[in-house]
Amino acid sequence: MSSDTSDTAPQQPQDPPVVVIGAGPVGLAAAAHLHEQGMAFLVLEAGTEVAVSVRQWAHVSLFSPWRYNIDSAARRLLDAAGWAAPDDETLPTGAQLIEDYLQPLAKLPAIAGHLRFGARVVAMTRVAVDRVRTDGRVDQPFIVRLADGTDIIASAVIDASGTWCTPNPLGLNGLPAHGETDLADVIDRALPDVLGADRDAHAGRHTIVVGSGHSAANTLLDLAHLADIAPGTQITWAVRSGSVERAFGGEDDDELPARGALGSGLRALVETGRVTLAEAFGVHTVRRSGEGIELLAADGRTITADRVVSATGFRPDHSIATELRLDLDPILGCTRALADLIDPNEHSCGTVEPHGYRELSHPEPNYYAVGMKSYGRAPTFLMATGHEQVRSIVAALAGDFDAAEDVQLDLPETGVCGSNLAAVAASGKIADRFGLSPDVPAKLAAATMALLPTSASTSDAVRAAAAEVGLDPEIALEIATLTGEPGALPSVTGLISLAPAAGGACC
Incomplete structure (x- = not known):
């Protein structure tokens, strides 16, 4: 043998x-x-x-x-x-x-x-x-x-x-939502490259982001960036909890400093209407709607869009x-x-x-x-x-x-966890470029976002904020411009990237 x-x-x-x-x-x-x-x-x-x-x-x-x-x-x-x-x-x-x-x-x-x-x-x-x-x-x-x-x-x-x-499913109860596994072609996992490789799937379309953590925040900000340069791009943010205040950060008991680091940006997107918020939306069923997708909540509410980003953790x-x-x-x-x-x-x-x-x-x-x-x-x-x-x-x-x-x-x-290091770094680079004090771009961003909800336009908010911080309005507009192309309108997401967060962030 x-x-x-x-x-x-x-x-x-x-x-x-x-x-x-x-x-x-x-x-x-x-x-x-x-x-x-x-x-x-x-x-x-x-x-x-x-x-x-x-x-x-x-x-x-x-x-x-x-x-x-x-x-x-x-x-x-x-x-x-x-x-x-x-x-x-x-x-x-x-x-x-x-x-x-x-x-x-x-x-x-x-x-x-x-x-x-x-x-x-x-x-x-x-x-x-x-x-x-x-x-x-x-x-x-x-x-x-x-x-x-x-x-x-x-x-x-x-x-x-x-x-x-092994990402978590969309379902509210920890199980895949009914129909979720059959619609994988229109459900992205966390952190799609919406400004790069995955741009065509989201540009000019309606995307629902499900989740309230770090991954969801990054995707929402990138989608808002995309909406500035791709007309027709719509964003809905669906969260399971009844309030997103903790996702915004800034509270003493914020359990996830990463959420705090992006909190100011998320708040600005919601308050200016650039992101539609669906609170207490626990996904129960996923259905195909034409070439898109419909999410049905446990309480009967529905949201229909072209794609879903599942950022529900791992x-x-x-x-x-x-x-x-x-x-x-x-x-x-x-x-x-x-x-x-x-x-x-x-x-x-x-x-x-x-x-x-x-x-x-x-x-x-x-x-x-x-x-x-x-x-x-x-x-x-x-x-x-x-x-x-x-x-x-x-x-x-x-x-x-x-x-x-x-x-x-x-x-x-x-x-690491108590400050938005990305914002500090970005603010410093822009300050160097324009010969400004290192804290000026961040101050401009914070002042602009405070003025956005009551301003007629982002441009008006930027000009008013520039007056508050003693900055030339044309320089302020250039700082706020996202694309850098001649004649481009100031973008709120360009300012969000500079704004210091109330909480912090983590890798």
């Missing part, structure tokens, strides 16, 4: 590697720390390149500057290779995060040789035991099974696969770990120890306490979900938090428990 030497037979290395699932920002940070500790590792990426999920929102700017987005071990590796580091205080887009940081990191010899693409993980277990068996369990290595049937032996697993591929998928012993919080889907620290009913991204391997541990030793996936359904995650998570976990795997316990995370509320 011949022996089985097929490609699907388990690999049996003498020193099983730590398997990292996902080659995004947190997965690659884990790889950098594993290399620094001298540990064998393998990064499994389902896609054909690094940061596949980030590429889906490459057009979006982060709300934290570079210094919060670069992992410490990754920086040391890159610096040693002569990397040209970006300015720590500038704000990258998703595309810049990939091109200027993640791709150079992945190409380093210390990382590149341990990356496997096209390797989708479909299941995990322990060698020779299922979830029920306890005897000798902790002494058995992991088996990580890929979609092609390959079994990989691992000493530990760090799951950094994220939640991008959730983790733990199905690949059903043979592992996980202890998940029944509400958030994260570890029970972490749940109280990140509960969005109690915390914002700036108030989450530092946490490491202890809070991320499961009854299954040496298995950790990190990054966005570690937070379950909580929307308070910051990239810098993921970097510190994997630093602590790798230190624990290496046996350095003093370092693993020494969890430190510098997330000053005024630095």
Whole structure:
């Protein structure tokens, strides 16, 4: 009888590697720390390149500057290779995060040789035991099974696969709305590139944005931008709650500083009628209407449009770990120890306490979900938090428990979560261009938005605001002009991008 030497037979290395699932920002940070500790590792990426999920929102700017987005071990590796580091205080887009940081990191010899693409993980277990068996369990290595049937032996697993591929549905009750799955052709997931690749689907059309978080806010502002240059573009904002005041931010108990960072812009869009607001609109049914779509609320109200953007958040998928012993919080889907620290009913991204391997541990030793996936359904995650998570976990795997316990995370509320850094940066650049004091463009924006509801036109509001701040009205109009083309009318969205928010923002 011949022996089985097929490609699907388990690999049996003498020193099983730590398997990292996902080659995004947190997965690659884990790889950098594993290399620094001298540990064998393998990064499994389902896609054909690094940061596949980030590429889906490459057009979006982060709300934290570079210094919060670069992992410490990754920086040391890159610096040693002569990397040209970006300015720590500038704000990258998703595309810049990939091109200027993640791709150079992945190409380093210390990382590149341990990356496997096209390797989708479909299941995990322990060698020779299922979830029920306890005897000798902790002494058995992991088996990580890929979609092609390959079994990989691992000493530990760090799951950094994220939640991008498992968005929440439109339905009010957490289930897909009736008919939702049949109308995927007219429902966009969060953060479509409405000013770029997806422009034709939204320009001159009516779009409904469902959701009240960071993703919804970005899309609403981009659609308002599009409406300035594409006549006939209509925007409706549907939210499940009975009020959007908390989405506007500025209150002491605002749980999501990211909403606060965009709050002033959203308020201006609603108050000036550029966005039609549908409050307490819980989607129950989705129906096709001609070539468009109709949303039916639980109370019988309907909204008809050409497209819908579903910006209702994300959730983790733990199905690949059903043979592992996980202890998940029944509400958030994260570890029970972490749940109280990140509960969005109690915390914002700036108030989450530092946490490491202890809070991320499961009854299954040496298995950790990190990054966005570690937070379950909580929307308070910051990239810098993921970097510190994997630093602590790798230190624990290496046996350095003093370092693993020494969890430190510098997330000053005024630095990342308490101010609109994007607005500050944009205001400063425009001030330099026109030879103004750095705070003048932001003051102009704030004064203009205060005057918009009672002004006959945006142009009138800009001129009146210019008088208030002592600025030449023609310069003010040029600052407010969105397109920069001769004769273009001032756009409120151009001003929104400069206005300091009442709350803050997060990446």
